[in-house]
Amino acid sequence: MKVTVDQDRCVGAGMCAMTAGEVFAQHEDDGLVVLRMTEPPEHLTDHVEEAEQLCPSRAITVEPAAP
Numbered sequence: 001m002k003v004t005v006d007q008d009r010c011v012g013a014g015m016c017a018m019t020a021g022e023v024f025a026q027h028e029d030d031g032l033v034v035l036r037m038t039e040p041p042e043h044l045t046d047h048v049e050e051a052e053q054l055c056p057s058r059a060i061t062v063e064p065a066a067p
């Protein structure tokens with residue numbers, strides 16, 4: 001799984017950090033998303049996909065890992 005975030009779309013709602021804190025954090029100053037890892041391990045897949053769906057601004061993109 002490969003994760004990318006679009007800081008220009010992020011509104012700092014924090015759903016991602018609450019849902020998958022291993023992968024997403026929020027910047028101290030403006031609350032915008034900080035990606036902690038681009039290729040999370042398998043056991044975090046469900047949480048990352050949930051974060052993608054919960055993000056109100058659709059700033060999170062999850063793709064299958066390259067073969």
Ligand code: SF4
Nearest residue numbers: 010011013014016055
């Ligand atoms: S849930 Fe979306 S809008 Fe909210 S902080 Fe995360 S990426 Fe940004």
